[in-house]
Amino acid sequence: MPSLQTAPRTVFGFDFGIKRIGVAMGNTLIGQASPLAVVEAIDNATRFARIRALIDQWHPALLIVGLPLHPDGAEHEMTARCRRFANQLHGRFGIPVELVDERYSSAVLSAKRGEVIDDRAAAIILQQYFDSN
Template sequence: MHSPETVFGFDFGIKRIGVAMGNTMIGQASPLAVVSSVGNDARFAEIKALIDQWGPTRIVVGLPFHPDGAEHEMTARCRRFANQLHGRFNLPVVLVDERYSSAMIQAKRGEIIDDRAAAIILQQYFDEYVPQ
C-alpha cells in the first residue's frame, strides 16, 4: 500500500485557473482556489503560495479536446501549462481528459466555477487512476 499523497488539480484558462485539492487516501477532490492574477509571474507566484501551503506531491491538469477527440488551441496551451508546472515545481504532472467536465457544472450567470471544474478533473483522476 502506498502512502497517502496530497494532489492538486488544475483547470487552466486564459483569464483564470481553477485549483482543487484532494488526497489519495480518501480519493475525494474539493475546490480550493481560483488564480486570477494577470501575467505569468503573478499567476505562478499565486500557485507557488498554494503549493508551499498545502505541499502536494503530484499535480493533475485537465486537457481539453473537441467532442470527437481532436485537439484544439487550448489543448496545446494546457500542455504548455503542465510542462511549466513540472519545470517550476519539480512535481510529477498527470494530464487528464477534461472533455466533459464543464458540462457537469451548472453555473449561474456570472458565477466563477473554475475551482469546481478543477475538482471534477481531479475527481476523475482519483476515480480512474488511483486504486481504492
C-alpha cells in the same frame, strides 16, 4: 488508490483558463477532490507566484491538469495551451504532472451567469483522476 504501504499523498488539480485557473485538492487516501482556489491570470509571474504559495502551503506530490479536447478527441488551441501550462508547472516546481481528459467536466457544472466555477471544474477534473486510478 494507494496500497497499504504507500503513505497518502496530496494531489492538486488544475482547470487552466486564459483569465482564471481553478485549483482543487485531494489526497490519495480518501480519493475525493475539493475546490481550493481560483487564481486570476493577471500575468505569468503573478499566476505562478500564487500557485507557488498554494504548493508551499499544501505540499502536493502530484499535479493533475485538465486537457480539453474536441468531442471526437481532436486537439485544439486550448489543448496546446494546457500542455504548455502542465510543462511549466513541472519545470517550475519539479512535481510530477499528469494530464486528464476534461472533455465532459464542464457539462457537469451548471453555473449562473457570471459565477466563477473554475475551482469546481478543477475538482471535477481531479475527481476524474481519482476515479480512474
